[in-house]
Amino acid sequence: MGLLSPQDETVLKEHLSAITKPVSLLLFTQAFGGSESGTIAKTILDEIAALNDQITVVEKSFVLDTEDKAKYGVDKTPAIVILSDGDDTRMRMYGAPVGYEFVGLVEAIVVAGTGKIDLDPQTMAWIQAVDEPMHIQVFSTPT
Amino acid sequence: MAAANPKITADAIEATEFMDLSRKYRVTGVPKTIVNETIEILGGLPEQDFVRAALGMPDEDQPKVQL
Numbered sequence: 001m002g003l004l005s006p007q008d009e010t011v012l013k014e015h016l017s018a019i020t021k022p023v024s025l026l027l028f029t030q031a032f033g034g035s036e037s038g039t040i041a042k043t044i045l046d047e048i049a050a051l052n053d054q055i056t057v058v059e060k061s062f063v064l065d066t067e068d069k070a071k072y073g074v075d076k077t078p079a080i081v082i083l084s085d086g087d088d089t090r091m092r093m094y095g096a097p098v099g100y101e102f103v104g105l106v107e108a109i110v111v112a113g114t115g116k117i118d119l120d121p122q123t124m125a126w127i128q129a130v131d132e133p134m135h136i137q138v139f140s141t142p143t
Numbered sequence: 144m145a146a147a148n149p150k151i152t153a154d155a156i157e158a159t160e161f162m163d164l165s166r167k168y169r170v171t172g173v174p175k176t177i178v179n180e181t182i183e184i185l186g187g188l189p190e191q192d193f194v195r196a197a198l199g200m201p202d203e204d205q206p207k208v209q210l
Contacts, residue, residue, distance in 0.1 A: 134152070134197075138155050140173045
């Protein structure tokens with residue numbers, strides 16, 4: 001049995017139907033010394049990908065795929081890197097995407113797959129004026 | 144924000160899974176946001192307030208960007 005209920009799947013499928021571009025979800029895990037959350041993350045990503053043909057899950061090894069690890073700046077696992085039509089969106093998720101994190105993941109996938117960012121024009125102007133590297137880390141818990 | 148500007152990287156971190164980081168940034172409540180290791184934002188804020196805080200814009204500051 002999957003983690004998503006049939007009702008969840010119906011709602012999610014409708015939400016993901018807005019996607020027009022391929023979205024790749026790179027999942028970095030480690031077989032040894034990795035946590036159970038890597039397995040949970042894999043299950044959740046697969047269930048999301050099954051709902052929309054544009055979404056694919058690509059498994060990466062934190063130990064072996066050192067080039068990709070460096071390219072995307074992944075320093076812990078499980079990590080999910082979201083690509084929009086092959087381009088890095090610079091949106092990352094660390095840990096199992098459950099609870100509030102799941103909602104954030106779905107929204108990030110929709111942004112990556114539609115190219116539409118739902119922010120008001122003033123906020124968008126402030127963000128686009130940023131000209132120095134900025135690293136934002138948001139900590140949350142599943143409940 | 145990351146999707147809107149290539150200079151920005153945004154990480155969503157499950158706090159209970161990465162206790163070392165949570166301790167480093169003294170995460171005692173969530174959501175807690177850390178920007179460039181220097182700015183801390185506690186709790187959820189309305190969109191404009193959050194972005195102003197993340198960009199280090201003072202509360203009384205007028206918008207610096209003209210639309």
